[in-house]
């Protein structure tokens with residue numbers, strides 16, 4: 001039985017672990033957190049991500065976790081809604097707001113039903129083990145002062161955007177968009193929560209608000225609270241950046257972009273604000289995702305921009321391709337590392353979609369950045385949105401534009 005050690009039980013690591021264990025490999029999943037709800041994790045799951053879960057046979061698992069299906073995409077320019085696009089449902093698949101921690105826990109619990117799967121929660125991978133020729137042969141991990149070596153035929157790094165394994169392997173990450181400006185990597189996102197207004201109890205719109213030089217979005221989350229994301233200037237020091245922001249009356253800044261009833265609600269609940277959680281936006285892709293014995297997947301290989309919630313999607317789709325490629329490598333060959341060609345084939349299959357999606361995210365961000373420039377761009381867009389936003393053709397144009405971000409760019413199916 002081949003043995004795969006996976007660092008990180010985010011969407012990429014957890015889904016890959018389940019699929020490989022289902023294929024009969026011995027899988028050791030090592031996660032530094034002691035529980036899945038310890039850190040705030042992204043909540044937006046686009047149709048491509050949901051379809052990937054269904055491909056993995058996780059429809060019932062998904063249906064059992066707390067989630068809300070998005071009902072519409074609402075666009076406010078100034079303090080008025082200029083366009084509402086109803087969230088389409090394609091074969092029962094639509095955008096969801098999920099409790100990611102619950103989803104990860106459910107995926108891992110499914111894997112735990114298999115005798116060839118083991119989970120180490122609270123263990124942090126600190127080192128790579130290598131043989132004399134430099135091939136990765138496992139990892140070292142620590143937990144509360146105890147250290148342990150995990151030997152493996154292949155190590156998969158699903159340890160996220162700041163991947164330690166990427167650094168240990170000496171693999172570089174190339175920042176996107178390779179010098180173009182403005183880029184998604186030049187902003188960060190602050191996430192807050194408020195109690196949700198009653199008006200949003202029975203619908204789940206994703207509300208994007210645009211003002212001159214300011215953009216934010218909110219949606220009623222799976223837990224019934226209102227999740228607000230505010231796009232802020234990139235800061236190299238989160239704490240410094242946050243302190244600067246606190247000098248501004250942020251609730252007032254939101255309120256001014258909203259119709260009177262919602263604005264009053266925001267002002268009234270000013271003191272109930274929870275957060276913020278700072279999302280340090282990193283966008284990039286490693287020119288090389290593997291070295292012999294080690295493969296990077298998910299954010300470790302290609303951190304995504306936050307617009308249109310692509311991070312979980314791409315991580316889940318990576319997992320499917322890893323499972324397909326590993327199964328094609330012959331499960332019977334014991335004690336042989338997964339071949340370098342297989343690891344390279346995974347990158348070759350996934351990278352075109354990653355690059356295409358990052359390009360679409362950048363194009364979308366450029367548009368938003370342009371139309372929020374004070375003066376003609378903002379006023380012009382406001383006029384156009386007021387005139388055409390209510391017509392179905394304008395809504396369909398927007399939806400058509402979003403197709404790749406909603407459904408993925410290339411077909412990804414699990415070979416059973």
Ligand SMILES: Cc1cc2nc3c(=O)[nH]c(=O)nc-3n(C[C@H](O)[C@H](O)[C@H](O)COP(=O)(O)OP(=O)(O)OC[C@H]3O[C@@H](n4cnc5c(N)ncnc54)[C@H](O)[C@@H]3O)c2cc1C
Pocket residue numbers: 007008009010011012013030031032033040041042043044045123124125126158159160161164191277278279280297298299300304306308309310311312313315
């Ligand atoms: C605040 C925030 C909001 C976001 N919102 C969204 C959203 O709405 N939709 C969306 O699609 N994406 C969103 N994202 C991005 C999305 O969460 C990531 O793109 C996605 O989770 C990537 O999955 P991953 O498995 O590659 O990495 P991660 O989800 O980052 O998982 C990595 C895991 O590895 C563990 N780990 C790290 N280092 C080690 C180590 N040395 N040893 C052991 N374990 C380790 C971490 O604890 C973590 O559990 C958001 C991200 C943040 C930070």
